[in-house]
Amino acid sequence: MGRYDKLKEQVYLCNMEIPRKGLALYTWGNVSAYDPDNGAIAIKPSGVSYDELKPSDIVVLDIDGRIIEGTMNPSSDTATHLVLYRNFPSVRGIVHTHSTYATAWAQTCLPLTIYGTTHADHLAADVPCTEVMADERIQGNYEEETGNQIVDAFKNMSYSDIEMVLVACHGPFTWGVTPEKAVYNAVVLEELARMAFITHTIRPDTPALKKSLCDKHYFRKHGKDAYYGQSSNK
Amino acid sequence: MGRYDKLKEQVYLCNMEIPRKGLALYTWGNVSAYDPDNGAIAIKPSGVSYDELKPSDIVVLDIDGRIIEGTMNPSSDTATHLVLYRNFPSVRGIVHTHSTYATAWAQTCLPLTIYGTTHADHLAADVPCTEVMADERIQGNYEEETGNQIVDAFKNMSYSDIEMVLVACHGPFTWGVTPEKAVYNAVVLEELARMAFITHTIRPDTPALKKSLCDKHYFRKHGKDAYYGQSSNK
Amino acid sequence: MGRYDKLKEQVYLCNMEIPRKGLALYTWGNVSAYDPDNGAIAIKPSGVSYDELKPSDIVVLDIDGRIIEGTMNPSSDTATHLVLYRNFPSVRGIVHTHSTYATAWAQTCLPLTIYGTTHADHLAADVPCTEVMADERIQGNYEEETGNQIVDAFKNMSYSDIEMVLVACHGPFTWGVTPEKAVYNAVVLEELARMAFITHTIRPDTPALKKSLCDKHYFRKHGKDAYYGQSSNK
Amino acid sequence: MGRYDKLKEQVYLCNMEIPRKGLALYTWGNVSAYDPDNGAIAIKPSGVSYDELKPSDIVVLDIDGRIIEGTMNPSSDTATHLVLYRNFPSVRGIVHTHSTYATAWAQTCLPLTIYGTTHADHLAADVPCTEVMADERIQGNYEEETGNQIVDAFKNMSYSDIEMVLVACHGPFTWGVTPEKAVYNAVVLEELARMAFITHTIRPDTPALKKSLCDKHYFRKHGKDAYYGQSSNK
Numbered sequence: 001m002g003r004y005d006k007l008k009e010q011v012y013l014c015n016m017e018i019p020r021k022g023l024a025l026y027t028w029g030n031v032s033a034y035d036p037d038n039g040a041i042a043i044k045p046s047g048v049s050y051d052e053l054k055p056s057d058i059v060v061l062d063i064d065g066r067i068i069e070g071t072m073n074p075s076s077d078t079a080t081h082l083v084l085y086r087n088f089p090s091v092r093g094i095v096h097t098h099s100t101y102a103t104a105w106a107q108t109c110l111p112l113t114i115y116g117t118t119h120a121d122h123l124a125a126d127v128p129c130t131e132v133m134a135d136e137r138i139q140g141n142y143e144e145e146t147g148n149q150i151v152d153a154f155k156n157m158s159y160s161d162i163e164m165v166l167v168a169c170h171g172p173f174t175w176g177v178t179p180e181k182a183v184y185n186a187v188v189l190e191e192l193a194r195m196a197f198i199t200h201t202i203r204p205d206t207p208a209l210k211k212s213l214c215d216k217h218y219f220r221k222h223g224k225d226a227y228y229g230q231s232s233n234k
Numbered sequence: 235m236g237r238y239d240k241l242k243e244q245v246y247l248c249n250m251e252i253p254r255k256g257l258a259l260y261t262w263g264n265v266s267a268y269d270p271d272n273g274a275i276a277i278k279p280s281g282v283s284y285d286e287l288k289p290s291d292i293v294v295l296d297i298d299g300r301i302i303e304g305t306m307n308p309s310s311d312t313a314t315h316l317v318l319y320r321n322f323p324s325v326r327g328i329v330h331t332h333s334t335y336a337t338a339w340a341q342t343c344l345p346l347t348i349y350g351t352t353h354a355d356h357l358a359a360d361v362p363c364t365e366v367m368a369d370e371r372i373q374g375n376y377e378e379e380t381g382n383q384i385v386d387a388f389k390n391m392s393y394s395d396i397e398m399v400l401v402a403c404h405g406p407f408t409w410g411v412t413p414e415k416a417v418y419n420a421v422v423l424e425e426l427a428r429m430a431f432i433t434h435t436i437r438p439d440t441p442a443l444k445k446s447l448c449d450k451h452y453f454r455k456h457g458k459d460a461y462y463g464q465s466s467n468k
Numbered sequence: 469m470g471r472y473d474k475l476k477e478q479v480y481l482c483n484m485e486i487p488r489k490g491l492a493l494y495t496w497g498n499v500s501a502y503d504p505d506n507g508a509i510a511i512k513p514s515g516v517s518y519d520e521l522k523p524s525d526i527v528v529l530d531i532d533g534r535i536i537e538g539t540m541n542p543s544s545d546t547a548t549h550l551v552l553y554r555n556f557p558s559v560r561g562i563v564h565t566h567s568t569y570a571t572a573w574a575q576t577c578l579p580l581t582i583y584g585t586t587h588a589d590h591l592a593a594d595v596p597c598t599e600v601m602a603d604e605r606i607q608g609n610y611e612e613e614t615g616n617q618i619v620d621a622f623k624n625m626s627y628s629d630i631e632m633v634l635v636a637c638h639g640p641f642t643w644g645v646t647p648e649k650a651v652y653n654a655v656v657l658e659e660l661a662r663m664a665f666i667t668h669t670i671r672p673d674t675p676a677l678k679k680s681l682c683d684k685h686y687f688r689k690h691g692k693d694a695y696y697g698q699s700s701n702k
Numbered sequence: 703m704g705r706y707d708k709l710k711e712q713v714y715l716c717n718m719e720i721p722r723k724g725l726a727l728y729t730w731g732n733v734s735a736y737d738p739d740n741g742a743i744a745i746k747p748s749g750v751s752y753d754e755l756k757p758s759d760i761v762v763l764d765i766d767g768r769i770i771e772g773t774m775n776p777s778s779d780t781a782t783h784l785v786l787y788r789n790f791p792s793v794r795g796i797v798h799t800h801s802t803y804a805t806a807w808a809q810t811c812l813p814l815t816i817y818g819t820t821h822a823d824h825l826a827a828d829v830p831c832t833e834v835m836a837d838e839r840i841q842g843n844y845e846e847e848t849g850n851q852i853v854d855a856f857k858n859m860s861y862s863d864i865e866m867v868l869v870a871c872h873g874p875f876t877w878g879v880t881p882e883k884a885v886y887n888a889v890v891l892e893e894l895a896r897m898a899f900i901t902h903t904i905r906p907d908t909p910a911l912k913k914s915l916c917d918k919h920y921f922r923k924h925g926k927d928a929y930y931g932q933s934s935n936k
Contacts, residue, residue, distance in 0.1 A: 025893060026886070027931075028820075047931030076922065076930045098820045100893070104900035107818040108908050116341040117404045118262075118332045135914045142918055169911055170819045184260070191259060191334070197900055198338035198431055206342050209403055212369045216376055220310065228310045229261075229281025350575040351638045352496075352566045418494070425493060425568070432572035432665055440576050443637055446603045450610055454544065462544045463495075463515030584809040585872045586730075586800045652728070659727060659802070666806030666899055674810050677871055680837045684844055688778065696778045697729075697749030 004042065004069050007035050008058040011042040014179040015058075018097060019050045021187050026050075029097035030075040033179040034085050039063065043081060045072035076143065083147025084175060088159040093179025095186040098171045101193035102186075106166035112192060114209045115199045119192050120217035122163075126208070127189065128153045129166040146170070161222075164189045238276065238303050241269050242292040245276040248413040249292075252331060253284045255421050260284075263331035264309040267413040268319050273297065277315060279306035310377065317381025318409060322393040327413025329420040332405045335427035336420075340400035346426060348443045349433045353426050354451035356397075360442070361423065362387045363400040380404070395456075398423045472510065472528045472537050475503050479510040480523040482647040486565060487518040489655050494518075497565035498543040501647040502553050507531065511549060513540035544611065551615025552643060556627040561647025563654040566639045569661035570654075574634035580660060582677045583667045587660050588685035590631075594676070595657065596621045597634040614638070629690075632657045706744065706771050709737050710760040713744040716881040717760075720799060721752045723889050728752075731799035732777040735881040736787050741765065745783060747774035778845065785849025786877060790861040795881025797888040800873045803895035808868035814894060816911045817901045821894050822919035824865075828910070829891065830855045831868040848872070863924075866891045 014031040018024045027050070032043035041061050048057060059070035065082050067074070075081075081094045097103075105112050112127035114120060130149040137145040150165050150173060163185050164174040174185035199206050221228040248265040252258045261284070266277035275295050282291060293304035299316050301308070309315075315328045331337075339346050346361035348354060364383040371379040384399050384407060397419050398408040408419035433440050455462040482499040486492045495518070500511035509529050516525060527538035533550050535542070543549075549562045565571075573580050580595035582588060598617040605613040618633050618641060631653050632642040642653035667674050689696040716733040720726045729752070734745035743763050750759060761772035767784050769776070777783075783796045799805075807814050814829035816822060832851040839847040852867050852875060865887050866876040876887035901908050923930040 025889060045932065073929075073932055100897055101900060103818065103820055104897040105904060107897065107901040108905040110905060115403070116337065118337055132912070133915070135912075138914045138918050142922075169817070169915055187259060195334055195338040195341065197904060198335060199341040201435055201903055202339060202431060203342040203344060210366070210369075212372045213367070213403055216372050220376075227307075230279065230307055349637070350571065352571055421493060429568055429572040429575065432569060433575040435669055436573060436665060437576040437578060444600070444603075446606045447601070447637055450606050454610075461541075464513065464541055583871070584805065586805055655727060663802055663806040663809065666803060667809040669903055670807060670899060671810040671812060678834070678837075680840045681835070681871055684840050688844075695775075698747065698775055 002069070003038060004035075004040055004060045005055075007033060007038070007040060007042045008060065009055045010179060011044070011058050012053065012055040014093065014095075014183050015044050015053060016050060017183045018095070018186070021183075021190075023097040023099040023186055023190060024050070025098075029095070029099075030077055030081075031093065031095045031179055031183060032075075032078075032081045033093045034063075034091065040068060041081065041085060043074050043078055045070070045074060046076050048072070077146075079141060079143035080147040080150070080173070083144055084150060084173070087147075087151045088154075088175065090160055090177060091175045091182075092177050093182035094173065094175045095179075095182040096171070096173050097186055097190075099186065099190040099193075101197055102166065102172040102189050103170075105193045105196070106171050107169060109168040112166060112189075112196055113200070113206075114214060115196050115206055116209060117213060117217045118195060120209055120214045121221055122185070122188050122192070122218075123161060124214040124218035125157070125162060127164050127166055127192070128157065128162065130168050132168045161218075236303070237272065238274055238294045239289075241267060241272070241274060241276045242294065243289045244413060245278070245292050246287065246289040248327065248329075248417050249278050249287060250284060251417045252329070252420070255417075255424075257331040257333040257420055257424060258284070259332075263329070263333075264311055264315075265327065265329045265413055265417060266309075266312075266315045267327045268297075268325065274302060275315065275319060277308050277312055279304070279308060280310050282306070311380075313375060313377035314381040314384070314407070317378055318384060318407070321381075321385045322388075322409065324394055324411060325409045325416075326411050327416035328407065328409045329413075329416040330405070330407050331420055331424075333420065333424040333427075335431055336400065336406040336423050337404075339427045339430070340405050341403060343402040346400060346423075346430055347434070347440075348448060349430050349440055350443055351447060351451045352429060354443055354448045355455055356419070356422050356426070356452075357395060358448040358452035359391070359396060361398050361400055361426070362391065362396065364402050366402045395452075470537070471506065472503075472508055473523075475501060475506070475508060475510045476526040476528065477523045478647060479512070479526050480521065482561065482563075482651050483512050483521060483526075484518060485651045486563070486654070489651075489658075491565040491567040491654055491658060492518070493566075497563070497567075498545055498549075499561065499563045499647055499651060500543075500546075500549045501561045502531075502559065508536060509549065509553060511542050511546055513538070513542060514544050516540070545614075547609060547611035548615040548618070548641070551612055552618060552641070555615075555619045556622075556643065558628055558645060559643045559650075560645050561650035562641065562643045563647075563650040564639070564641050565654055565658075567654065567658040567661075569665055570634065570640040570657050571638075573661045573664070574639050575637060577636040580634060580657075580664055581668070581674075582682060583664050583674055584677055585681060585685045586663060588677055588682045589689055590653070590656050590660070590686075591629060592682040592686035593625070593630060595632050595634055595660070596625065596630065598636050600636045629686075704771070705740065706742055706762045707757075709735060709740070709742060709744045710762065711757045712881060713746070713760050714755065714757040716795065716797075716885050717746050717755060718752060719885045720797070720888070723885075723892075725799040725801040725888055725892060726752070727800075731797070731801075732779055732783075733795065733797045733881055733885060734777075734780075734783045735795045736765075736793065742770060743783065743787060745776050745780055747772070747776060748778050750774070779848075781843060781845035782849040782852070782875070785846055786852060786875070789849075789853045790856075790877065792862055792879060793877045793884075794879055795884035796875065796877045797881075797884040798873070798875050799888055799892075801888065801892040801895075803899055804868065804874040804891050805872075807895045807898070808873050809871060811870040814868060814891075814898055815902070815908075816916060817898050817908055818911055819915060819919045820897060822911055822916045823923055824887070824890050824894070824920075825863060826916040826920035827859070827864060829866050829868055829894070830859065830864065832870050834870045
């Protein structure tokens with residue numbers, strides 16, 4: 001068994017969750033995982049349909065984007081993933097999708113308001129939205145600049161407390177300490193955006209969740225005093 | 235066969251209906267049942283995915299919340315269920331979900347308007363929405379206070395005529411004289427919220443259903459003169 | 469084989485189409501068929517879930533509502549069906565559902581605007597909405613009065629050109645020259661209401677389809693000059 | 703094997719994708735393919751349900767609409783397809799559906815705004831909407847005039863850069879260099895319309911995507927400098 005086979009299998013399975021959870025049509029979306037012990041990042045190949053994807057298609061790169069293993073072109077969003085792995089050091093998995101509600105919200109160029117405890121169970125703040133990219137950055141290395149825009153959006157926020165972002169005019173990126181957690185976050189973000197769409201449509205002036213409720217729900221599930229689930233600290 | 239096995243199996247099956255009816259993602263949501271003859275309440279364990287849930291995982295507690303049987307942590311919402319069983323004495327099953335439309339409506343902090351006869355077939359009034367919880371209550375025993383907020387909302391209403399509530403900023407709770415009826419009510423509430431969302435979006439000033447129609451539909455199905463279904467009194 | 473077995477089997481199959489097409493939860497909705505040669509109307513029993521429904525459960529009545537065959541209570545909406553069969557003489561099947569979008573539109577108490585050719589392929593006018601029922605009628609024979617309200621709504625319209633109606637605050641009824649056609653119309657109405665909801669939300673002042681397009685599409689599929697499908701006249 | 707069997711099989715399979723992707727109810731929608739080497743256009747027969755459709759039902763015509771092979775009436779929209787094949791010479795497949803969101807948007811008579819990069823990945827402009835057809839054209843050869851309206855809408859646009867259109871008050875047509883690509887475009891258009899509906903509902907004054915982002919995404923996937931996917935030029 002090859003050195004990267006386990007990582008490739010893991011990334012393959014995480015990618016297959018994307019259409020199974022209804023987050024992507026055709027080839028849209030991609031999942032990567034980072035194994036720092038092997039200095040390896042595994043990612044979906046570009047433009048391959050989920051119906052045809054095989055574990056052996058997964059492309060393995062080093063953190064500078066040089067291909068270590070694989071014969072296919074990696075996802076066209078690879079440079080974005082690499083920027084995030086370099087700047088968010090504890091991240092081990094990243095997901096990009098064009099899931100319907102999260103993408104539609106990203107198209108408004110607004111952050112996703114925290115309206116309720118479902119949201120606060122996962123993060124205690126709005127899901128941030130990046131700036132619309134400046135023309136000179138678009139003309140440059142576009143995918144790398146997409147990563148830079150995300151890093152900029154987290155200048156005053158913790159990427160480990162808020163594991164998701166909307167890229168303005170584009171769509172969602174999510175991450176986590178495992179690729180499975182990043183996929184979970186992609187599913188959660190889609191549902192949060194769907195609920196927020198409905199809430200906002202019924203009552204456009206619905207206020208954001210007050211801080212005491214944000215914190216209560218977040219810290220019920222995260223941090224040293226968490227008491228949700230079967231382990232004391234999740 | 236153990237003393238609580240039948241109750242645990244029943245609660246297991248009711249919990250499994252939650253994802254089957256599309257009311258929950260991952261571990262979200264929980265169903266409990268109360269067997270007063272055995273002094274036992276059975277509830278889903280905390281943070282366990284429906285894919286992995288087994289009847290033997292169900293936790294059994296007494297009405298004060300002491301674990302009688304089971305090795306897992308009970309649902310983090312257990313204290314809310316217990317308050318409801320203590321205050322709503324004829325209730326034998328309780329359901330909490332984060333179903334999309336009911337949760338989105340709860341996030342608006344508004345009651346769910348009774349717009350039509352589908353609603354009136356199940357209750358003859360708006361679905362009430364609790365007050366937003368005060369900070370000192372949030373800082374206290376939060377889950378117990380959630381139960382107290384629900385009980386407060388029913389001060390001038392009958393919990394047996396209205397078997398559902400929206401907890402402001404949070405989501406729905408439903409109950410019934412059996413856990414199966416509580417699950418049925420959770421499905422109904424989600425559909426009522428979905429219909430009300432559409433009605434309100436098409437015509438924001440749609441009036442509430444007039445009292446004569448509320449009563450006609452409700453009493454067609456409930457109370458001593460009910461004539462819906464195969465038994466004379468349902 | 470009994471005299472009514474074929475009719476009961478047909479009505480059973482048409483009823484089972486209702487949940488299959490996503491038009492009903494649990495026991496909601498009912499389909500009937502009328503066989504004038506046998507003086508028999510067959511209808512779903514009241515409050516029976518589609519999961520448990522069997523052809524032998526179907527209740528057979530005469531046009532005055534006397535039970536000819538069957539041991540169960542007929543649908544609580546039977547009186548509405550009977551009024552329609554008596555007043556719309558060429559009708560051979562009737563469907564009532566609480567399908568989401570059609571019911572939500574009925575709750576607005578507005579007719580369903582004809583916005584496009586999908587609608588005009590089936591009827592060349594708005595789907596009418598009945599008046600909200602007066603209190604004295606509600607207090608009387610409610611289900612019969614529901615039928616009367618529908619008949620009133622068709623005073624200046626042809627029930628064979630427009631095979632569907634919204635009952636204000638309640639939901640849709642559809643009919644046809646066969647029960648299968650009535651089920652087809654129920655599916656169509658739900659889709660027309662869904663499309664109209666989206667159109668109206670995007671652009672609230674969208675005008676109704678102009679008459680020349682209404683007529684073109686309707687008469688392409690109906691009447692003596694129809695040229696859609698495999699027979700010359702459909 | 704007959705001369706047209708391969709083409710008929712291909713058109714059959716493409717037609718069957720329409721209900722599989724949720725783009726059509728019952729008989730709604732049709733796909734055709736053009737094989738200029740054999741001078742043959744194959745298209746779905748009129749009014750045949752997808753459940754019953756067989757490859758041998760597919761009708762083969764020449765570019766002037768004369769039936770070469772097949773015993774059924776071709777789709778009632780055949781004349782529209784023929785006009786498009788004659789005016790858009792590189793097109794080899796055409797799809798017409800009444801898919802929910804694209805049809806609802808067409809009913810507003812507005813072009814579908816380009817709000818984000820999902821849209822720009824496929825076309826760098828709004829999806830155009832035709833003029834509402836003038837009465838004298840409706841009275842004439844309606845289906846041929848529908849084709850003419852589409853051709854008119856592309857007077858100042860490239861049909862190979864923009865492979866989709868909304869016919870005002872009616873619904874979408876899409877095309878491509880293969881019938882499979884035309885089906886892909888029909889699925890894409892439905893998703894773009896769904897996202898745009900949500901975006902527009904959340905924030906009605908959302909601006910269109912700026913030109914630099916339109917072009918970046920479009921040319922990432924199309925033209926001589928494309929770098930998406932596994933071939934250099936897609």
